[in-house]
């Protein structure tokens with residue numbers, strides 16, 4: 001018979017009713033002979049019920065308006081947004097070079113900083129947010145497009161944190 | 174027939190603003206609640222939820238339906254929450270250098286729940302606050318796993334996708350999290366609210 005440690009992973013799935021018949025039998029066999037795990041299982045069920053006492057909160061009145069406002073402030077809604085990101089980046093670089101040359105040629109008596117390229121402006125529009133302050137423009141895109149950023153933040157616990165194959169399958173909705 | 178989230182997102186990609194609004198209406202509440210329980214601050218939670226929507230909008234042109242929409246959405250949210258919590262901790266540690274850093278799987282921070290006297294006058298609000306605090310005391314990854322499992326009712330495959338771990342690792346994570354909650358919330362777990370209210374002394378003595 002499996003011991004308490006062996007059964008621990010299966011216990012949650014058992015209580016969720018998401019086990020295959022073999023796992024189910026393993027857990028049931030263990031519970032039949034182990035009063036401690038039986039109590040634990042009962043208390044897990046009670047705990048889940050207790051956790052439902054925490055009420056849900058509603059977003060504040062101005063929440064939607066604030067999201068729409070921030071979306072509307074996105075510079076990519078202008079003509080500049082028609083370009084693909086790679087093209088946008090190339091264009092930004094080209095503009096930066098052009099601006100730098102132009103500024104350098106100005107007959108100004110005091111040196112001026114070159115104006116930031118539009119992509120840099122886009123990235124800095126939300127600089128009040130701690131979460132983005134360390135991310136550059138391109139990394140920022142990576143976070144949302146590649147979904148790999150989390151693995152850098154959460155220290156992987158080898159060997160169990162390898163991606164499951166099932167994760168790669170496509171699914172709709 | 175209702176459009177799937179993936180279809181809505183593809184419509185956003187094609188320039189349909191109304192579809193973005195539809196996704197906003199659908200997920201504003203789940204996201205704010207998830208983030209509120211992650212960072213335990215309503216204002217920060219709302220800021221982060223807005224940031225999630227903004228990032229979804231920004232990424233629309235690059236969007237490809239390679240995963241469930243909600244996996245992607247909650248991954249962005251979890252990512253932002255972890256950053257926020259860690260930034261916050263660094264700020265706190267700046268003030269108090271000897272404050273212990275709670276690692277991913279370190280023992281939960283000391284909790285009032287175990288010492289707290291729970292009597293018949295304890296009202297629902299107090300219980301909810303004790304539960305919130307217990308959840309908040311979990312290491313961040315365990316906390317996210319519990320919130321996605323218990324409150325967002327995601328299946329293991331999806332939570333594992335959000336947290337970037339295997340399903341086996343996730344089940345261990347959930348077991349450890351619920352085991353510490355069971356211990357911390359023992360007075361509540363063994364004394365359901367109905368018994369407290371009834372006042373018949375049915376609950377197990379403390």
Ligand SMILES: [Zn+2]
Pocket residue numbers: 003004007030034036037038
């Ligand atoms: Zn046992």
